[in-house]
Amino acid sequence: MNPESLYPFLSPEQGAPSGVLADVRASTEEKAAEIVALRESLADLHGARLTECARQMAERFRDGGRLFSFGNGGSATDAREIEELHVNPPSPARPLPAFSLPHDVATVTALSNDVSFDVVFARQLAALAGTGDIAVGLSTSGGSENLLRAFAEARSRGMLTVGFAGYDGGRMAQAGTIDHLFVVPSSSVHRIQEAQTTLYHVLWELTQQALHGQS
Incomplete structure (x- = not known):
């Protein structure tokens, strides 16, 4: 299938500048290579560090631990x-038992409305989680206040x-x-989120292997 059939508006016949399809192709290839x-x-x-983190997560799951994931925007989708x-x-x-905190819409909106959006994940962890559980937070910038407060709450409760x-x-x-911070050294939000997807899938696979005694 040629690009013109997918994106007819990029065709010179539709008034697009000459060479625009070649530019789009080159840009796509550059991003894919990146x-x-x-x-x-x-x-x-x-x-x-992924292997060690997976080993510790497997230990928590073996002992009945649960995973709580959280993030904002696109990172909420990753959660x-x-x-x-x-x-x-x-x-x-x-x-394995896991819960995505951003998708408890009633709790998130209640806390945001009545208290502050900064505490939405920390309050959920305070109510639901305990020693032996796992907190997983995702951010592109690394500066989200509600994630920082959630991690502080998780640490105080003895969570991994x-x-x-x-x-x-x-x-x-x-x-x-x-305990385990995996930084994607990029300034592109798109590349960061794409690479984070790879990282947490690898972490999940390694955790599964550790649970089955393969690592």
């Missing part, structure tokens, strides 16, 4: 994917804390409340 290179670099950057990946994994992987951030890690890297 994310491939970034993902490949993460193996050296985070490989050993939901993490929940679904654990609760309803592809066969023959083992289902796992974070995903971009750029240089931002405030999440400075907080001292995150």
Whole structure:
């Protein structure tokens, strides 16, 4: 299928400048190469720590621990994917208890309206989580106040804390409340979120392997 059939408005016959399709193709190829290179670099950057984090997560799950994921915007969607990946994994992987905090809409909107959006995840963890559970937070900037407060609450409750951030890690890297922080060294929000998807899928796979005694 040629690009003109998918995007007729880019065709010169539709008034698009000459060469625009070639420019779009080149830009797409450049972005694809960028994310491939970034993902490949993460193996050296985070490989050993992903394995150790997965081992600790597996220990928590073996002891009855639960996972609570959270993030804002696109990262909230990733939090939901993490929940679904654990609760309803592809066969023959083992289902594991997980909850996406942003998707409890009633609680999020009540706390945002009555208290502050800054506390939505921290208050949920205070009500639902305890020692032995796992807190997983995602941010592109690493500076979301409600994530920082959630990690502080999680640390105070003895939870295992796992974070995903971009750029240089931002405030999440400075907080001292995150046991395992995986930073994607990029200034592109798109590349950060794409690479974070890879990281948490690898972490899930390694956790499954650890639960089955393969690592």
